[in-house]
Amino acid sequence: MKTNVLYIEDDQDIGAWTHQYLEERNYAVTWLRSGDGAVEAARTCQLVILDVMLPGLDGFTMGKRLKKEYPELPILMLSARTSIDDKLQGLDFADDYVTKPFHPDELIARIEILLRRSGTVPEESLQLGHLSVFSPDNRIVNRDTGEEITLTGKQYHIFAYLLRHLGQIMTKEQMYEAVWGDPYIDGDKTLMVHIRHLREKLEIDPASPRIIETIRGVGYRVKA
DSSP, rough: OOOOEEEEOOHHHHHHHHHHHHHHHEEEEEESSSSSTTTHHHHGGGGGEOOSSSSSSSSSHHHHHHHOOOTOOOOHHHHHOHHHHHHHHEEESSEEEEEESOOOOHHHHHHHHHHHHHHHHOOOOEEETTTEOTTTTTTTTTTTTTTTEOOHHHHHHHHHHHHTTTTEEEEHHHHHOOOHHSSSOOTOHHHHHHHHHHHHOOOTTTOOOOOEEEEEETTTEEEE
């Protein structure tokens, strides 16, 4: 079953791009260009993504109205306004505040965290061979022996990215840009080194990996 998200954003370009990305990630999105009808639309939603600069009622006023009507409904503010005063004003009622520009994977991670906190998404484990992964975003990876595996920040981001694209072949360029936020330079060994260290922690035999596959000449994949 899809999670229903109410998305309130008046910018056509940003709205269309975000709307498409969320639907590609299997969310059912109701996109409004203003706060008109938001209170009614939120009745059947599990999360609200709300811009600050809106025609008519601004996002702060709209967010407070939604929170008063639905106290348990998670609200994520998504705004180009980066001042600490704006953030504090937003967090007075909202559950999270993300500034534009943002990376889509960060947005998805923030959404999933809010949904888990609200109890909308149960904490289920993904079984990958001898590993149990309790969601790619909370860093909990256990061996079948019960031993917990501790990942570094970059190892976690690499593994979480592959899990979000489970079964898909991801290129080195895609992975590097998603994790480091910079363009990939051909011949750079940084990603390869991190993958090697990640395999040393995750694989039974790092020399013959069964969790993180190398697709020669292309990139990597975690099989579903």
